[in-house]
Amino acid sequence: MIKRRIALFIPSLVGGGAERAMVNLSRGLADRGHAVDLVLLSATGPFLSEVGPNVRLVDLQARRAVSGLPALVRYIRRERPDSMLSRIHYANVTAIVARRIARVRFRLLVLEDNTLTQFFQPTRTMKFRVLLRLMRWTYRWADLVLAVSREAAEDLEQNRIAPPQSVQVVDNPILTPEVYKQMREKPDHPWYHPKRQAILIGVGSLTEQKDFFTLIRAIKRVRDNRDCRLIILGEGCQRAELELLVKSLELQGQVDMPGFVENPHAYFAASDAFVLSSRWEGFGMVLIEALAAGIPIVSTDCPGRPFELLGGGKYGRLVPVGDESRMADAIQDALRDPIDKEALREGARGYDLCSVTEQYHNLLLRDL
Secondary structure, three states: OOOOEEEEEEOOOOOOHHHHHHHHHHHHHHHOOOEEEEEEOOOOOHHHHHOOOOEEEEEOOOOOHHHHHHHHHHHHHHHOOOEEEEEOHHHHHHHHHHHHHHOOOOEEEEEEOOOHHHHOOOOOOHHHHHHHHHHHHHHHHOOEEEEOOHHHHHHHHHOOOOOOOOOEEOOOOOEOHHHHHHHOOOOOOHHHOOOOOEEEEEEOOOOHHHOHHHHHHHHHHHHOOOOEEEEEEOOOOOHHHHHHHHHHOOOEOOEEEEEOOOOHHHHHHHOOEEEEOOOOOOOOHHHHHHHHHOOOEEEEOOOOOHHHHOHHHOOOEEEOOOOHHHHHHHHHHHHHOOOOHHHHHHOOOOOEHHHHHHHHHHHHOOOO
16 A cells, blocks of 8 residues: 555644544544644644644644635645645635645545534624635535535535535544543542432533533423433533523532543443433534443434434434423433443444544545
């Protein structure tokens, strides 16, 4: 096999699923013997410590995509990569423009994680309209446009960002040997030492997309019938509002939001059920992690891939978006009648690092 230089471009390693997936993919490609550069606008974020030893970290030291454009052009001219994968809309626009300015030939793929219409729906600001125009103008110059769900692909087509049926749906590399190792560790939280009540877990940024308000209200209903506690892992702009809701529902001591933790997989494995309360998802990586841990799942049937990942309800209970009553009933059902652990783990097959890296490897090096 010919050794290639592959660049993976993303704004930073601050965030969640997309950033973790890029770190995992960089390691998977490097393990195949390629020279892999993980190129960041700013080398910040909790996943920096997970970058593999065979991956070169390139810090463009830019605060914004626009200011990082000259540095990315210099990187391209200096390193002349054989291929590049860019992820997240504004980074994708930057990567496409940088290639045209640099006038260096290489294969460029751009990847979308969310349905943009849903992502910007609350505001529909001038920023969204400008971004939409930039994407329509630039995406036609990419060699391939990827999306992590059929809904995200259709959204790109409906917004005239990519031609009909031209977007390819891909998976995320989620399950690594380290993930399974971390699942065998004990969570660093007093509620598990010892565990006196059933513990439910939610994971994600504290933002409108994840809709933890509905989850917390559902837990209040569940507690009317049985003892349980809720841990929400993640950080975000809605923390203060969520804390006020916990207080108003008198759930102090029953709902905890410890923020970002180094090993969330230990929490998955030690909890009694996982709940995804999102209004929309790009992929829903946490569902695969929960399946791999073998714990019961309740998820909203939101735009994205939850329905597909859960086999239409085979591997978890699906409820309408924003319906706290149906969510509470599903949580109680999941705790009372859990699906067999091995059946759940079967649902996670195919999302291991080796299998998904093969997909990206073939797409990145096609025709080279």
